[in-house]
Amino acid sequence: MDALARLQPGTAGLLDRVDDTLARWGAPDGHPVWSLLRRTGALPGDAVAGLAAWPVQHWTEQADELRGQAEAVLRTAGGLAALPGWEGRAGEAFAGSLHASRREAAQLAARLGADAEHRDELARIVTDGRLRVARVLARVTSSTEAVALVTGCRPDGRPADPGTVPAVRAGAAAEIATVLLIEIDALLTELDELVTRGPAEPPWEPAVSADVSSPAATLRVGP
Amino acid sequence: MDELVRRLEAASDEAAELRSALVRTAASPVRPDARGRLAQVFDAAVAGQAAAWAGHVDGARRLERELSELAGGVRTAAAAYREVEQELGGVA
Numbered sequence: 654m655d656a657l658a659r660l661q662p663g664t665a666g667l668l669d670r671v672d673d674t675l676a677r678w679g680a681p682d683g684h685p686v687w688s689l690l691r692r693t694g695a696l697p698g699d700a701v702a703g704l705a706a707w708p709v710q711h712w713t714e715q716a717d718e719l720r721g722q723a724e725a726v727l728r729t730a731g732g733l734a735a736l737p738g739w740e741g742r743a744g745e746a747f748a749g750s751l752h753a754s755r756r757e758a759a760q761l762a763a764r765l766g767a768d769a770e771h772r773d774e775l776a777r778i779v780t781d782g783r784l785r786v787a788r789v790l791a792r793v794t795s796s797t798e799a800v801a802l803v804t805g806c807r808p809d810g811r812p813a814d815p816g817t818v819p820a821v822r823a824g825a826a827a828e829i830a831t832v833l834l835i836e837i838d839a840l841l842t843e844l845d846e847l848v849t850r851g852p853a854e855p856p857w858e859p860a861v862s863a864d865v866s867s868p869a870a871t872l873r874v875g876p
Numbered sequence: 877m878d879e880l881v882r883r884l885e886a887a888s889d890e891a892a893e894l895r896s897a898l899v900r901t902a903a904s905p906v907r908p909d910a911r912g913r914l915a916q917v918f919d920a921a922v923a924g925q926a927a928a929w930a931g932h933v934d935g936a937r938r939l940e941r942e943l944s945e946l947a948g949g950v951r952t953a954a955a956a957y958r959e960v961e962q963e964l965g966g967v968a
Binding site for chain 2: 692707718746757
């Protein structure tokens with residue numbers, strides 16, 4: 654359980670206040686929180702809760718599975734390389750087909766490995782992003798803005814005029830939402846780029862009819 | 877050549893085992909209760925990963941089939957050579 658998973662339940666009450674205040678009173682005109690809300694499409698409490706629930710471990714487990722399978726395919730390819738051939742036209746045809754199968758196996762192993770790296774990178778980006786959000790969340794919970802949001806007092810600690818309490822709370826909620834959504838927006842941008850890029854494509858080796866590697870040994874078959 | 881057939885069939889079985897293992901472990905992650913862009917990015921990531929995984933299963937299936945066909949070709953060639961040897965042995 655990482656820092657965000659530990660912090661989020663305990664800060665859910667504060668973040669619910671942030672979300673409720675923004676939903677009810679909005680934010681000051683021109684405040685940067687507006688563009689962040691449009692970009693993330695979610696209120697900060699919802700966004701933090703959603704991020705805390707991302708299944709990072711699933712991707713690292715799948716990456717391990719893919720790496721294991723890539724190694725198994727390489728062993729199969731190694732076994733194919735050790736197969737003997739034989740002389741003659743049929744033997745040459747066999748050698749060509751065997752070479753194609755070895756190449757197919759090598760390509761498959763490379764794709765499995767590339768996918769494993771991709772899932773590892775996805776997990777790493779989410780893990781790092783969760784840590785950054787957790788740090789901001791920890792700062793926010795002890796901030797003057799959090800005090801202002803809960804008490805309705807001005808950020809300098811002095812009581813606000815009763816008529817201005819909603820504005821004080823709205824301003825505080827907007828400040829808290831901004832610092833959280835900046836991190837979440839940055840994380841989503843990084844993830845977008847990775848997901849759009851996808852796993853790296855292994856280099857394609859075109860078939861060359863004369864490029865037939867010698868079998869490990871050659872059988873003499875025939876009279 | 878019988879040994880060659882056996883080893884090719886064993887390699888084909890390894891590819892089949894890979895395919896089965898990938899099919900068994902193809903589960904998608906549990907979708908978090910996320911909204912907005914967080915949900916969109918998550919769904920896009922899962923969709924991309926599912927497509928890649930399906931590609932690996934297809935690759936394993938192709939390899940299994942190629943090796944099985946190769947084993948069959950060698951078996952046929954071995955039978956043809958044995959027949960020739962027997963005929964030549966009869967002539968001699």
